[in-house]
Amino acid sequence: MNMSAKPLMGGHEHWSSRFTFFLAALGVSVGLGNIWRFPYMTGENGGGAFILIYLACAFGIGVPLLIAELSIGRRGGLSPIGSMRKLAIESGASPLWGGVGVLAMLALFLVLTFYMVVTGWTLDYFIQALNGNFSGISKEDSKSLFDGLMANPLRLAFWQGLAIILVVFTVARGIKEGLERAVKILMPLLFICLLFLVVYACITGDFATTFDFMIRPDFSKVTPNVVLAAIGQAFFSIGIAFAAMMTFGAYLDPGASIPKSAVLLVAGDTFVALLAGFAVFPLVFAHGLEPSSGPGLVFETLPLAFGQMQLGGLVGAVFFLLLMVAALTSCIGSFEPMLCWARERWGMSRARAAIISGLIIWVLGLSTVFSLNILKDFHPLNIIPTFAGKTIFDIQEFVATNVFLVLGGLLMSVFAGWVMSEEILRKAFGLSDGVIFRYLRLVLRYVAPVALFMVLVMGLT
Secondary structure, three states: OEOOOOEOOOOOEOOOEHHHHHHHHHHHHOOHHHHHHHHHHHHHOOOHHHHHHHHHHHHHHHHHHHHHHHHHHHHHOOOHHHHHHHHHHHOOOOHHHHHHHHHHHHHHHHHHHHHHHHHHHHHHHHHHHHOOOOOOOOHHHHHHHHHHHHOOHHHHHHHHHHHHHHHHHHHOOOHHHHHHHHHHHHHHHHHHHHHHHHHHHHHHOOHHHHHHHHOOOOHHHOOHHHHHHHHHHHHHHHOOOOOHHHHHHHOOOOOOOHHHHHHHHHHHHHHHHHHHHHHHHHHHHHOOOOOOOOHHHHHHHHHHHHHHOOOHHHHHHHHHHHHHHHHHHHHHHHHHHHHHHHHHHHOOOHHHHHHHHHHHHHHHHHHHHHHOOOOOOOOOOOOOHHHOOOOHHHHHHHHHHHHHHHHHHHHHHHHHHHHOOHHHHHHHHOOOOOHHHHHHHHHHHHHHHHHHHHHHHHHHO
């Protein structure tokens, strides 16, 4: 079904179709964390038991929060800051609730300063794979290859800058010609790469061990911390309190079902995360490699597998193309809230707002680049126990993910559950006063705030 491209109240456009909205929102949700973090957390926290807990958290808590964020965006029709402020006033509350939108924007901006650097790594390794640099590579060579990238600030800054240029060029062209056209190309490409890798890995790799590692439930490993980890992973993976979903909601037409969209988005995000595990771990186990979390698995361990297998050059290139696409789709969608706010606040053109945002992120991102080499022994907040031993990169990641995002999500759930009037909330959700609405309001009032408060405390201790 097509939608008009008329401007919204804040001068913003609608999506041309609900399908492109879905692709764009899924593109923001599906990122590097789906490819390396979710599979590893699954294996280390009880396999199928963790997946069951994750699914309960994603659909039981994540979906209501996502519905609230999209609904606030659509009802407000403005940037996250403008929408929160508008609905607060509409509900007879303080306009200072617009600060939740500010917090979401700060989290987004901080994440992009280091996420664009990591996106640059994927560009570098894609070229490395195309050049056949993984062929016959040893463990020492693989580590040396990654360490060489980390130690070279000019190389890191170049790839970071190139990634930002690609994103800025895309988003500056507008919703229809830029963002929508990009996701129509990149999201199908992502699924083609992912399905190719899953089929190849399951045929040539160790599928049985992967099944045991990821799926077979081990309830002996389930602890309260595992449950909190599942809540946190669901929260971060879906992209809640990240400003992007609220902005995307502002572009959504009034007739679209937000509850249905939220369920489909969470299902799609989870499906990609599970597929990623079956694309990665059969190769890891088949070549006797040790699965590990974070960048080490992707940038050090997997090149060893690619160097030992038939068609390893092709498979390696496809894998890093997958990573590159996942990273770029997240970044492209994540730029949108900044452009929306800049146009709303200062009346900037999209192109100017995109260029200025890109330049600021590139300059601030250099602190991340230098913290990997020149400033790797610089720990600016050593006097604070929580930040002792952390580099600038570590601090940026910690504050954005453990503080800003979680606190923003907690405040947003309180706003939707307690501040917005029941009538306004029901209209925003597009629901009648039935069982589903009452369940969603119950979660937003009690379950989500308590769960996110516990995740916040766990992250700070």
